[in-house]
Amino acid sequence: MIRRARLVAVVALVACGAIAVISSTQTWLTVVLDDGAAHALDVPGAAAIPVLAPLGLAVLALGGALSIVGPVLRYVFGALSVAIAVILGSLTGAIVFAHPVGAVASTVTEATGITGAAAVAELVSAITPTPWPVLTLATTVVLAGAGVFTLATAHRWRGSGRRYRTDEARAAAPATSRPHDAIDSWDDLSRGEDPTDRPLD
Template identity: 50%
Template sequence: MSILRRGRSICVLGFLLAGGVGIISSTQTWLTVQRADAGEPLAVAGADIVPLLAPLSLAVLALGAVLAMTGLVLRHVFAALGAGAAVVLILGTVPLIAAPPQSAVTAAVTDATGLAGEQAIGEIVARIEPSPWPSVALVCWIVLLAASVLTVVSARRWKTGGRRYRTASASHVHTAGPLDPVDSWDELSHGDDPTDRPR
């Protein structure tokens, strides 16, 4: 089955994956500051480096949760919002992977040491070491961007949402062909067994 025919499931999973990983990563250590004054290394969480990480990830997760149930116009609106969030998060994450700038940890170092000013903090920071989390997050943002583009391309092929609000007789009309995971979940939610259908 082509990607376009499976577009709804792939797009929903892409949004949910990116949002879920983003929320989890926001509480994890993204950068570790090794101090020149022989003090304890300072772990800096993702949310402290990229302030929009947690709220945007939560928004993406919410978009993914309702994407399959929306009409054509909202699918395109949600795709645009998802793509915008992906671009913002990519731009905020890429600089942290290879050579994280001192500005990324300035606030954390100030909170830990009480020092302020670029020169004073530069004397404290010996080096900044990135953890795997920025790379993991970047992959998820790319997946989100791809899912947003796929939503626009495949949205017209999705089955009409709102199955649970149809009449009881209509809800029992099945179409031939392979089961879509989202359709199967919808059928289970109103008491139908999607595996118990004529072959």
């Protein structure tokens, strides 16, 4: 399990970030206005929680970067994942359990032109949630678990930098007896070396 810990953490973060971004585009709440015509408005996740999409993208970035970073940044990214989970969890939990008018205020104001918390509250007659807030709340729990898992196992992860050390390995390898050709010259230039300094073969 420890050998796959990095993969588990990366997949969990990427999945949670993707769900958060997708959720921000879906309808979270349906609000009915008491304006004589009983208008119903759909409130997307991005309107209910404006930071949902940005934080979802941040989690996606953390998941991608976690696959290549060193030991110190693993702990930083794990802590950031837990912090984002706490923020999103508290905001989403308020919508799931309380259905606050503030979550639909921007959508109502955009549709009616009415501003002010009290005026919007008087206009709203009902707020009905969809499954998306509950799904997002569950996602924040998984995200927090992934962050804690990262913090607990990061010190045992196998290093990922070996593929980035090919130049050093090539430089340390003993010289072969084959002639120095044009490809070798390009390799020298890519490492910042002057191929003309080599002795003639």
